[in-house]
Amino acid sequence: MGTLWAVGIGPGGAEFLTGQAREALDRAEVLCGYTVYVELVAPLFPGKETYTTPMRQELERCRWALEKAQSGKEVAFLCSGDAGVYGMAGLLLQLAPQYPGVEVQVVPGVTAALSGGAVLGAPLGHDFCVVSLSDLLTPWEAIEKRLRCAAAGDFCLCLYNPSSRKRAGHLKRACGILLEAGKSPQTVCGWVRNIGREGQSARVLSLQELREAELDMFTTVFIGSSATREIAGKMVTPRGYEAKCGW
Amino acid sequence: MGTLWAVGIGPGGAEFLTGQAREALDRAEVLCGYTVYVELVAPLFPGKETYTTPMRQELERCRWALEKAQSGKEVAFLCSGDAGVYGMAGLLLQLAPQYPGVEVQVVPGVTAALSGGAVLGAPLGHDFCVVSLSDLLTPWEAIEKRLRCAAAGDFCLCLYNPSSRKRAGHLKRACGILLEAGKSPQTVCGWVRNIGREGQSARVLSLQELREAELDMFTTVFIGSSATREIAGKMVTPRGYEAKCGW
Numbered sequence: 001m002g003t004l005w006a007v008g009i010g011p012g013g014a015e016f017l018t019g020q021a022r023e024a025l026d027r028a029e030v031l032c033g034y035t036v037y038v039e040l041v042a043p044l045f046p047g048k049e050t051y052t053t054p055m056r057q058e059l060e061r062c063r064w065a066l067e068k069a070q071s072g073k074e075v076a077f078l079c080s081g082d083a084g085v086y087g088m089a090g091l092l093l094q095l096a097p098q099y100p101g102v103e104v105q106v107v108p109g110v111t112a113a114l115s116g117g118a119v120l121g122a123p124l125g126h127d128f129c130v131v132s133l134s135d136l137l138t139p140w141e142a143i144e145k146r147l148r149c150a151a152a153g154d155f156c157l158c159l160y161n162p163s164s165r166k167r168a169g170h171l172k173r174a175c176g177i178l179l180e181a182g183k184s185p186q187t188v189c190g191w192v193r194n195i196g197r198e199g200q201s202a203r204v205l206s207l208q209e210l211r212e213a214e215l216d217m218f219t220t221v222f223i224g225s226s227a228t229r230e231i232a233g234k235m236v237t238p239r240g241y242e243a244k245c246g247w
Numbered sequence: 248m249g250t251l252w253a254v255g256i257g258p259g260g261a262e263f264l265t266g267q268a269r270e271a272l273d274r275a276e277v278l279c280g281y282t283v284y285v286e287l288v289a290p291l292f293p294g295k296e297t298y299t300t301p302m303r304q305e306l307e308r309c310r311w312a313l314e315k316a317q318s319g320k321e322v323a324f325l326c327s328g329d330a331g332v333y334g335m336a337g338l339l340l341q342l343a344p345q346y347p348g349v350e351v352q353v354v355p356g357v358t359a360a361l362s363g364g365a366v367l368g369a370p371l372g373h374d375f376c377v378v379s380l381s382d383l384l385t386p387w388e389a390i391e392k393r394l395r396c397a398a399a400g401d402f403c404l405c406l407y408n409p410s411s412r413k414r415a416g417h418l419k420r421a422c423g424i425l426l427e428a429g430k431s432p433q434t435v436c437g438w439v440r441n442i443g444r445e446g447q448s449a450r451v452l453s454l455q456e457l458r459e460a461e462l463d464m465f466t467t468v469f470i471g472s473s474a475t476r477e478i479a480g481k482m483v484t485p486r487g488y489e490a491k492c493g494w
Contacts, residue, residue, distance in 0.1 A: 008361070015266040018257065018357060059488055082357075084364045086486060090372035093483045094476075106365035108357050110265060114255070117331045118353035125337035126385070127393050129376045129402060137487035138373070146374050146400040153396030154389075155376060229341075236340045239333060240384035241306055 001101035004069040006089040008082040008109020011196035012040050016110050024107050025076050032065045033078030033088075041078055062091050066099040081111035086132055086160060113158040116192035116220040119202050121234030123190060123222040124156050128237075133170045134161035147174055151181035156228060156237050159221040162191075171221065175211035178223065183207060188224040190235040191215055204235045248348035251316040253336040255329040255356020258443035259287050263357050271354050272323050279312045280325030288325055309338050313346040328358035333379055333407060360405040363439035363467040366449050368481030370437060370469040371403050375484075380417045381408035394421055398428035403475060403484050406468040409438075418468065422458035425470065430454060435471040437482040438462055451482045 005024040010016025017025075025031065025045045031038055035052040042050050051068075053061045062077070069075045079087035089106045096104045117124050129150040133143060150157050157178075162171040179185060185208035192202040193216070205213070207223060215221065228237040252271040257263025264272075272278065272292045278285055282299040289297050298315075300308045309324070316322045326334035336353045343351045364371050376397040382390060397404050404425075409418040426432060432455035439449040440463070452460070454470060462468065475484040 008365075010265065015270065016355075018265050019262040023262065082361045082364075084361065084369040084371055085375075086372070087369070089365070090369035090483050090485055091488050093368050093478055093481050094485055094489065097479055106369065108263075108361040108365040110355050110357060111361060114329045114331065114355040114358060114361075117329075118255075118336070118355040121340050122331040122334070122337035122353065124331055124377075125333070127376065127378045127390075128332075129374065129397075129400075130371075131374045137491055142401075143374075146402060149396045149400030149402070150376075152399070153376075153393040155393060155396070231340055232344055234340050236337050238337055238341055241338050242341065244384055 002069040002073045002075060004065055004092065004102055004104050005076045005107055006079060006083040006087065006092050006104060007076050007107045008079050008087060008111070009037060009041055010081060010110040011112060011115045013196045014044055016115060016196055018109065021107050021109060028074045028076035030068055030073050030075045031078060032061065032075055037078040037080050058088060058091060062088060062095055066092065066095055066102055069102045070099045079109070082109045083107060085111045085130065112160065112195055112220040115195045117222065119192045119195060119200065120190040120204065120222060121231070121236045123224060123228065123235040123237055124158060125237040125239050126156060126225060126227065128156035128158060130158045130160065132160040133163070133174055134167065144177055147177045148181045151178045151183050154225045156225045157223040159223065161217060162215050162219055162221045164217045171213070171215060172211055175207060179207065184226070187226070188228040188230050188235055190222045191219050193219040195220060204230050204233060249316040249320045249322060251312055251339065251349055251351050252323045252354055253326060253330040253334065253339050253351060254323050254354045255326050255334060255358070256284060256288055257328060257357040258359060258362045260443045261291055263362060263443055265356065268354050268356060275321045275323035277315055277320050277322045278325060279308065279322055284325040284327050305335060305338060309335060309342055313339065313342055313349055316349045317346045326356070329356045330354060332358045332377065359407065359442055359467040362442045364469065366439045366442060366447065367437040367451065367469060368478070368483045370471060370475065370482040370484055371405060372484040372486050373403060373472060373474065375403040375405060377405045377407065379407040380410070380421055381414065391424055394424045395428045398425045398430050401472045403472045404470040406470065408464060409462050409466055409468045411464040418460070418462060419458055422454060426454065431473070434473070435475040435477050435482055437469045438466050440466040442467060451477050451480060
């Protein structure tokens, strides 16, 4: 029986891989995942069997990997960012009991909330929420409720999947809900596109401006708490040392 | 003028460093940080000047690093986990305008929500909140409000700083608030102690049991949403493929 590593590869470039992720990819005989991720990473680990499927064939891809591991192969299942945060580690662990003898090991990685946050500065320096705006698997009402609760708690927010061709307008709706729930139009926000990849771009802007922004599915969005500030072009949520130390 | 890298080193062991973090630590002439973190990492990058201060001298440590960078040195400021999530990146960016010419670059890392989550399985597989129970810099009322809002939104929760000698009882109070706010006593929870270090331990348990647990400050706590399940000893929050695919 083989091991199946669910590996978080970070935002893309080799420089975001942890040593632990490298080791798993190195040991694996098979690399499996969504086509784009495998293409990013496979050239660094040549000579391995690869298996890729397009988006939205997650169940089939997970079953393939579990079967492969059951047949005795060492398999690495590539996940963008972290393996657990909207990644496939959960689905693999849900299915694993149907494949006796396969051991699923989760290897964490730098999720977009962290890699995108670093580009903007330190937007998640205090308590925060991560919410996906994709309603493929989650009813929009549940997303809306979470946005209202995040606003009520004055959390910083990181939004994944802010839009897609089928979800045009989701970000605009989300911003509207947050404003309605009491967030100021001047709340400091930011977005990062193509994190850690060619053509990376980012902007710090107000919630009011974010509402009108046209962003694509390769973008991660950050919405500040009431304490978040723009400092020299960076988005920063202070933890509160300035109050404690009395500047 | 030098560069100041705020580097997220992950939970401790060298295997959690990203390539980007390694490169910054390699290029730096000075390693600076809380004593424990510097001791974990400095042996991997020998022959460098080091500067350490005990806990709670964050402001002084940041100023030292900024001055050093202003004098022309390349400085790496070590942060446990991620540089931005309750890390020093925010404070460094807040202070940086007082040190003209110093460029602060943030290098993200694997924060405990991710590294601890991987040990437990995939507890943060759907929308989640991260909340620190430390009231050193945040009034307890604000923490309590965020816990209530996280419960109202049926978020998964990751709790940092669940207790310390001065904060005994905070976790118990937090669990009480979550129960009062409507979370079921049977909610699947978990904790991980000494993530990625010697003597790592973890347990999956109910919210009711968590309320009675005695945990120390080296522990990270996970509280499930209503969808979180224990599967073969792992803590898993499904994203919803099982519903979509009709198992």
